[in-house]
Amino acid sequence: KQEVTQIPAALSVPEGENLVLNCSFTDSAIYNLQWFRQDPGKGLTSLLLIQSSQREQTSGRLNASLDKSSGRSTLYIAASQPGDSATYLCAVKRGGSNYKLTFGKGTLLTVNP
Amino acid sequence: ETGVTQSPTHLIKTRGQQVTLRCSSQSGHNTVSWYQQALGQGPQFIFQYYREEENGRGNFPPRFSGLQFPNYSSELNVNALELDDSALYLCASSLDANNEKLFFGSGTQLSVL
Numbered sequence A: 001k002q003e004v005t006q007i008p009a010a011l012s013v014p015e016g017e018n019l020v021l022n023c024s025f026t027d028s029a030i031y032n033l034q035w036f037r038q039d040p041g042k043g044l045t046s047l048l049l050i051q052s053s054q055r056e057q058t059s060g061r062l063n064a065s066l067d068k069s070s071g072r073s074t075l076y077i078a079a080s081q082p083g084d085s086a087t088y089l090c091a092v093k094r095g096g097s098n099y100k101l102t103f104g105k106g107t108l109l110t111v112n113p
Numbered sequence B: 001e002t003g004v005t006q007s008p009t010h011l012i013k014t015r016g017q018q019v020t021l022r023c024s025s026q027s028g029h030n031t032v033s034w035y036q037q038a039l040g041q042g043p044q045f046i047f048q049y050y051r052e053e054e055n056g057r058g059n060f061p062p063r064f065s066g067l068q069f070p071n072y073s074s075e076l077n078v079n080a081l082e083l084d085d086s087a088l089y090l091c092a093s094s095l096d097a098n099n100e101k102l103f104f105g106s107g108t109q110l111s112v113l
Helices: none
Strands: A004-007 A010-014 A019-025 A030-038 A044-051 A056-059 A062-067 A072-077 A086-094 A101-103 A107-112 B005-007 B010-013 B019-024 B031-037 B044-050 B053-057 B064-068 B074-078 B087-094 B108-112
Touching: A004 A086, A010 A019, A019 A030, A019 A086, A019 A107, A030 A062, A030 A072, A044 A056, A044 A062, A044 A072, A072 A086, A101 B044, B005 B087, B010 B019, B019 B087, B019 B108, B031 B074, B044 B064, B074 B087
Parallel strands: A010 A107, B010 B108
Antiparallel strands: A004 A019, A019 A072, A030 A044, A030 A086, A056 A062, A062 A072, A086 A101, A086 A107, B005 B019, B019 B074, B031 B044, B031 B087, B044 B053, B064 B074, B087 B108
16 A cells, blocks of 8 residues: 655745655656646646656746655755645646545645745 | 636534535646645645546545546535544546646635534
């Protein structure tokens, strides 16, 4: 059974700081990995999707890396802003499955002005 | 805004009752997935519907059932509500069952008393 763990559970940083969020998964037979953002009481917004054959994806100030063999992914946020405050979730899709995402519990990020 | 709308936004029920949650998918999308997110947890996959047929199911009991209509909107029905069913229920649509880009609605917050 795939398990996804995110560390830390919560993170508070001053504005402008660069930061890294971590995600690990137990079964390396994944099809892809996604990072999502969730604002309080709201749905999820997809930030970055990395296919199992890729090592990283970038979008603006966000960079996600994937080390499939070690079961790890990181989300790097550069020059953090108060508007980045949200919960960040990573999710993996198992190879051979075209529908189910397995999520971690998320990291609650607070960026202080 | 993703174009995925869910109703109602909030709902309070008592144990043993039945509830129906509704989701309108984004225009042109024929696949809908439902997730349950308990407080402080990541979303858990309930099931997916593709072209009006159930296309996959997570580890949820049969009292969780669904329906997809010809216009690809969807319903989630939960019978015999239990206290542990209290959660945010998220609907996500995608262009088709093989498309990895999910668009989430803002969810329905269900409280079971």
